[in-house]
Amino acid sequence: AQKITQTQPGMFVQEKEAVTLDCTYDTSDQSYGLFWYKQPSSGEMIFLIYQGSYDEQNATEGRYSLNFQKARKSANLVISASQLGDSAMYFCAMQNTGFQKLVFGTGTRLLVSP
Amino acid sequence: GAVVSQHPSRVICKSGTSVKIECRSLDFQATTMFWYRQFPKQSLMLMATSNEGSKATYEQGVEKDKFLINHASLTLSTLTVTSAHPEDSSFYICSARVQGMNSPLHFGNGTRLTVT
Numbered sequence: 556a557q558k559i560t561q562t563q564p565g566m567f568v569q570e571k572e573a574v575t576l577d578c579t580y581d582t583s584d585q586s587y588g589l590f591w592y593k594q595p596s597s598g599e600m601i602f603l604i605y606q607g608s609y610d611e612q613n614a615t616e617g618r619y620s621l622n623f624q625k626a627r628k629s630a631n632l633v634i635s636a637s638q639l640g641d642s643a644m645y646f647c648a649m650q651n652t653g654f655q656k657l658v659f660g661t662g663t664r665l666l667v668s669p
Numbered sequence: 670g671a672v673v674s675q676h677p678s679r680v681i682c683k684s685g686t687s688v689k690i691e692c693r694s695l696d697f698q699a700t701t702m703f704w705y706r707q708f709p710k711q712s713l714m715l716m717a718t719s720n721e722g723s724k725a726t727y728e729q730g731v732e733k734d735k736f737l738i739n740h741a742s743l744t745l746s747t748l749t750v751t752s753a754h755p756e757d758s759s760f761y762i763c764s765a766r767v768q769g770m771n772s773p774l775h776f777g778n779g780t781r782l783t784v785t
Binding site: 590592597598599600602605646655656657658659660661662 | 701703711712713714715718760762764766773774775776777778779781
């Protein structure tokens with residue numbers, strides 16, 4: 556069974572600083588995908604970044620990068636140059652190839668202060 | 670592209686009534702859609718996988734007779750909460766994938782259901 560763990564219920568960061576949100580996962584499958592989503596207070600789920608288990612390079616999308624350490628089964632999200640608009644819930648999720656469904660972690664609430 | 674539209678965004682209903690929530694993929698076809706439920710300050714829990722032209726697949730513990738899912742076309746899935754009770758009050762959100770197993774799920778904006 557898949558399991559996603561986000562151990563940080565809340566994180567604080569100052570504007571323009573970088574922040575790392577932790578995510579570890581557990582799966583016995585060799586092929587899987589890891590995703591990060593942002594959920595503002597309005598509720599919509601915004602896709603941020605994706606990492607495939609066979610990808611050798613860490614994924615990057617603008618200010619978002621994913622620190623993928625396969626042996627440690629971790630997929631931490633790094634947000635550089637934080638902005639006030641980054642304040643939101645952040646969810647890590649995993650999907651095993653062959654199953655289409657996405658399993659989510661418990662989330663981390665990020666608060667960016669001026 | 671890859672827009673998922675969900676309607677209504679908010680609904681308040683009386684206990685015992687049924688509520689239908691629509692999920693549409695606006696610019697792509699979705700043979701599969703996913704329905705999630707989210708309680709306040711909690712994560713998203715998958716309720717069921719909606720398959721176009723066939724029966725939905727429900728997750729363990731989800732009552733299929735209470736949460737009726739219909740996926741009648743490649744762009745529309747509906748979730749009907751039947752005989753709603755206050756404990757069904759929650760945030761329901763649907764999602765769909767454009768194509769490819771590892772492409773991201775695109776989510777609707779969710780429906781906040783309050784049962785009084």
